[in-house]
Amino acid sequence: MELYCENLYNRTNEKLLDISMTAEGKIDLCRKSFTAVQESLYKLKEYVNEHGFKDKSSEIIFFKSVQPKFLGELIYFAEVFRIESSCPLKPPKQKKGCYRKEMEKISAFYERHQELYWYHFSGKTDLDDKLFLRNGEIDFSFPDIYFLDADPEFSCAGSYRVGQFIAFKKVLEYLQISLDTLEGKKSNKTGPVWTGPKVWLIELIYALKAAGVFNKGKVDIKDIANITGPMFQKDLGEYYRAFQEIRLRKKNRTVFLDHLKTALTEYMDAADGM
Structure with a gap:
């Protein structure tokens, strides 16, 4: 299941990248x-x-880490469209004024759900069986749900809320950039933008950490991430x-390291006229 979900997410990101290059304006981009x-x-x-989950642990991983990534993208585009x-x-x-009002709404949302936010993003697990299992003990209402049905076999209390956390963070960034543009502020970001899946860049920075290529191996992964993310304009x-x-x-x-090896080999073969 892990491989299928990862491949599906990467293919989805590739579709989104293609759409961003061909869409005619923001509304068209969000809709597509x-x-x-x-x-x-x-x-x-x-x-x-069709396949179900092999155990409760795999079900928790799915609803805590996998499904929210897709929901986050869905909610983000729905919110920007709205x-x-x-x-x-x-x-x-x-x-x-409209953008600022929306930012205030999101801030209020985070205040209402700050306990769940900090629970999830601090890495705690003691409530996972209540939040990230179907028919768990904790339940939320979803009056603003964005997909067509809330199938009890494909939803749980925590997954949708985590998807909102992911989405609203991106919406805040979008609104801030939009405000800066209206106020004539120019971004100071220059250089290449990472357009591949985020997980590929994360795989790369951990490989660099494991290889010990920085400071003779005496560097924390956090230091590498704090430099690499802004360098390629990727959160x-x-x-x-x-x-x-x-x-x-x-x-x-x-996956990505193997892809790099194949791509580089093909690039060199093409340069050699092979």
């Missing part, structure tokens, strides 16, 4: 991206319904958690 992620969620749902559709023709001053987020997912891969735990 939402549809692409929704299709991937349906595929994920079909896979889960925001941009609500004030498409407003003058800059009113648009800035690495919970890279510790992502590394645990990489370790759990069944067939191949070095």
Whole structure:
């Protein structure tokens, strides 16, 4: 299951990248991206319904770390679509007010759910069987759910909320960039932008750590991540958690490194005229 979910997520990111390069404006981008992620969620749902989970541990991992990534993307595009559709023709001053109001709403959301937020992102596990198992003891209402049905075999209390945490963080970044643009502030970011899956970059930084190529091996993974993320304009987020997912891969735990080797070999062969 881990490999299927990872491959599906990577294929989804590739679709989103293609859409971002061809979409005609923000509304079109959000609409097409939402549809692409929704299709991937349906595929994920079909896979889960067909194969199930081998034990409670694998079910918890799925609803705590896997499904929320897809939900986060889905909710993000739905929220940006809603925001941009609500004030498409407003003058800059009113648009800035609209963006600030949305940021206040998100801040209020985090305040309401701060205990769950800190539970999840601090790495605690003592409530996992209540939050990340189907029919768990803790239940939330989902009046704003974005996919077509809340199938009890494909949903649980914590997964959707974690998806919101992931999504709203991205929405805040989007709103801040939009505000800066309206106020004439220029980004000081330069250089290449990482457009591959985030998990690939995380796999790379852990490989560099393991190889001991920085400071004769005397450097923490946090130091490498803090430099690498901004360098390639990529928020690495919970890279510790992502590394645990990489370790759990069944067939191949070095997908990106193997891809790099193949790509470089083919590049050199092409340069040699082979």
